[in-house]
Amino acid sequence: PGGACRQVLLDACAAAGFCPNAAVECDDYQTAQGFVVAGLGISIIPRLGLGTIAPGAEVRPVRRPRPVRQIYAAVPDCGTDQPTIASLLRALRLAAADRDSEWAG
Secondary structure (H helix, E strand, O other): OOOHHHHHHHHHHHHHOOOOOOOOOOOOHHHHHHHHHOOOOOOOOOHHHHOOOOOOOOOOOOOOOOOOOOOOOOOOOOHHHOHHHHHHHHHHHHHHHHHHHHHOO
């Protein structure tokens, strides 16, 4: 509760014209799915945190407005001068671009 994903949710709800009424909040996405299966409501889970879909839960993408969050790589000050770190950052950018195109629809 109170993390970056929560703010993305609040911003998306505000853009859609409503304020969500959160009865329960948790930081564990599998537990959140359990709340859904138990009939306590819905949950917003980032795709990277989805993991295994709980039996009895269905997943639907939020399309409009499409929630977006920023993910950063922390490196030492000299990081981009080191070939291995530069290679890792390139690989992360490529993976992110692939995921973005895969998840856009």
